[in-house]
Amino acid sequence: MKLEISPSILSADFAHLADEIADVLRFGVERFHLDVMDGHFVPNLTIGPDVISAVRKCTDRVLETHLMIIDPLKFGPIFAEAGSDVVQFHIEVAPDPRPVMDAIRAKGAKAGLVVNPPTDIETVLPFIKEIDHLLVMSVNPGFSGQKFIPDAVEKVRRAREAAGPDLDIEVDGGINAETAVPCIEAGANVLVAGSFIYGAKDRGVPIAALRNAAVHSK
């Protein structure tokens, strides 16, 4: 399965967002990760649908919108309409994710489910054949630049076993050239990276290092 890299624009310079997107596009990134926080589900506030629409004008790459909000049923379709290709919402606020999946798909986007570090992977396995995408959090959501929580690796492994080869399984939080290796070995095929990519002066270096992690994983 081909590895895909999804820079999180949360770590980019918001005053020059179009340039920050163009900069990493030069290195062939497949996706962009857009972190939406509501100040309730997580203790931070970030962007709304207008920013997704603005980013949509900058790239035809896959836009995945990670909703860290308490009401994905209300806002999921709004973020789909704003131009997201995949809208990702948390199982912790949608224990029956089907109505949210339906609402997102009705607006033409794919539906992704997200699981937090303290949440058992068992909670998402009943839906694994129905979802378009699984996002395994490897930090507690809210901020970029946190330390990778290794428990995510076993969760990825369990999810990959249950899902088979076709599902996009992504890890998010604390991903760098070292932490990417066990995630890829366990079956992750999409890597989010915020501070690792945007914290570098030359963004080609971390992006190449992430691709190299795939080469070095078993």
Ligand code: DX5
């Ligand atoms: C955390 C966000 C992540 C974050 C990743 O709440 O969901 O997407 O931006 O940033 P790094 O890669 O710096 O951990």
Ligand code: ZN
């Ligand atoms: Zn995220």
